Amino acid sequence: MSSIVAIVGRPNVGKSTFFNRLIKRREAIVDSVSGVTRDRHYGKTDWNGKEFSVIDTGGYVVGSEDIFEEEIRKQVQLAIDESDIIVFVVDVEDGITPMDKEVAQLLRQVDKPIFIAVNKVDNAMRVGDAVEFYNLGLGDYHTISSINGSGTGDLLDAIAEAVPAQNEEEVETEELPRFAVVGRPNAGKSSFINALIGEDRNIVTNIAGTTRDSIDTKYNRFGFEFNLVDTAGIRKKSKVKEDLEFYSVMRAVRAIEHCDVAIVVVDATRGFESQDQNIFWLAEKNKKGVVVLINKWDLVEKETNTMRDFEAKIKKQIAPFTDVPVVFISALTKQRIFKAIETAVEVFENRKKRISTSKLNDTMLDIIKQNPPPATKGKYIKIKFCTQLPTRTPQFAFFANLPQYVKDPYKRFVENKLREHFDFTGVPITIYFRPK
Numbered sequence: 001m002s003s004i005v006a007i008v009g010r011p012n013v014g015k016s017t018f019f020n021r022l023i024k025r026r027e028a029i030v031d032s033v034s035g036v037t038r039d040r041h042y043g044k045t046d047w048n049g050k051e052f053s054v055i056d057t058g059g060y061v062v063g064s065e066d067i068f069e070e071e072i073r074k075q076v077q078l079a080i081d082e083s084d085i086i087v088f089v090v091d092v093e094d095g096i097t098p099m100d101k102e103v104a105q106l107l108r109q110v111d112k113p114i115f116i117a118v119n120k121v122d123n124a125m126r127v128g129d130a131v132e133f134y135n136l137g138l139g140d141y142h143t144i145s146s147i148n149g150s151g152t153g154d155l156l157d158a159i160a161e162a163v164p165a166q167n168e169e170e171v172e173t174e175e176l177p178r179f180a181v182v183g184r185p186n187a188g189k190s191s192f193i194n195a196l197i198g199e200d201r202n203i204v205t206n207i208a209g210t211t212r213d214s215i216d217t218k219y220n221r222f223g224f225e226f227n228l229v230d231t232a233g234i235r236k237k238s239k240v241k242e243d244l245e246f247y248s249v250m251r252a253v254r255a256i257e258h259c260d261v262a263i264v265v266v267d268a269t270r271g272f273e274s275q276d277q278n279i280f281w282l283a284e285k286n287k288k289g290v291v292v293l294i295n296k297w298d299l300v301e302k303e304t305n306t307m308r309d310f311e312a313k314i315k316k317q318i319a320p321f322t323d324v325p326v327v328f329i330s331a332l333t334k335q336r337i338f339k340a341i342e343t344a345v346e347v348f349e350n351r352k353k354r355i356s357t358s359k360l361n362d363t364m365l366d367i368i369k370q371n372p373p374p375a376t377k378g379k380y381i382k383i384k385f386c387t388q389l390p391t392r393t394p395q396f397a398f399f400a401n402l403p404q405y406v407k408d409p410y411k412r413f414v415e416n417k418l419r420e421h422f423d424f425t426g427v428p429i430t431i432y433f434r435p436k
């Protein structure tokens, strides 16, 4: 379980600049390859051996100044409720503003690690100006310059210190498998869970986000016991406006990070949109199993190949990770809802799958011999041996004389071959090339 670090603060103080520095912009590169728009406000990073997610709360609200203030206050409250560590960014050029005071007021009541980042301290002369931020009543602060990076390393050290050490293997094997039902507001998450359970545990209405609570439901099917995690909107803690995108993101992040398989519910009448894509990508990035459910299939007018076309379109949007099951369901008529769960169980099993080293080498070394990586700078790459690593999610190491010359297309080729010969449907896999 990794910790969630939320970056809060009023507009223009430099939250996104700081965020980009934290996640090192690696994603930007990945995205340009697949050509997909993805959420720029969420990233995973590691520092001093601690892994954590970072959420930038900026950029979600657009509107006039007064709308801003109210919305930002709500976002800060949500960030407080849903994250583990908070970084409050303020701007040394502006000094303390009334909005900063309001945020500080909220943060003073919180019993979680809070870091104040006084940003835009680009030179030593500004260090003195930062002193006034003691008046926020939140104790010590860090002076940083997100633009030139100074001070950010020290701040990261302090944040990493606050992240609990991970001992995931132990925690996860003791608990029941967790399936998180995630998706956009109104996609039919509660309806799906209720259809499975056969009783109206949740209140289902057609107003987005009316579900009262998020409960784990222990579920038993096919002699397999697991927890179903309903992420439908909790609106108890803070009265949040419906369709607040930031809110669904926060919920999805939390649920996905703590699950084994993410069941992504999509509203067939709306298609697979960017918000669905973001949720899918969250699961992929966290290396969770994924099943896509196309719900409300009863409302779709079917012609020849409707299902096939729908699926093909989705696959394009989730590329390159397309080895993912798509199940067309109706929570209303209960069509294929058990098939959906069966599929999720299969994905769960795939994620735990271990391939013996001898079997892996027998299969893969042959394929590699037939299709060796192309020579680079006149040098031939020889892959000698491969093995599955003893990790929670499938990861494979291929040992070669010149691993640094193996390019992404070849990695993808190897991944595809692995998927062809061993069933890893619905599971992100990682491939490393290492020196031998």
Ligand SMILES: Nc1nc2c(ncn2[C@@H]2O[C@H](COP(=O)(O)OP(=O)(O)OP(=O)(O)O)[C@@H](O)[C@H]2O)c(=O)[nH]1
Binding pocket: 009, 010, 011, 012, 013, 014, 015, 016, 017, 018, 057, 058, 059, 119, 120, 121, 122, 144, 145, 146, 147, 148
């Ligand atoms: N001088 C200086 N400018 C900075 C620094 N960090 C960010 N800025 C500038 O401040 C402006 C706002 O930065 P953003 O990162 O977009 O601010 P934000 O808080 O994410 O803003 P919202 O997305 O509106 O919430 C930009 O023009 C940045 O270039 C810094 O360390 N020093």
Ligand SMILES: Nc1nc2c(ncn2[C@@H]2O[C@H](COP(=O)(O)OP(=O)(O)OP(=O)(O)O)[C@@H](O)[C@H]2O)c(=O)[nH]1
Binding pocket: 183, 184, 185, 186, 187, 188, 189, 190, 191, 192, 203, 204, 205, 206, 207, 208, 209, 210, 211, 231, 232, 233, 295, 296, 297, 298, 299, 329, 330, 331, 332, 333
């Ligand atoms: N026709 C049809 N309607 C459905 C189906 N599944 C859900 N609905 C309707 O879609 C609406 C939203 O369903 P919910 O189950 O509340 O959606 P949710 O994803 O839990 O929504 P939030 O609580 O907002 O996150 C309700 O009016 C449901 O009756 C379905 O398979 N077919």
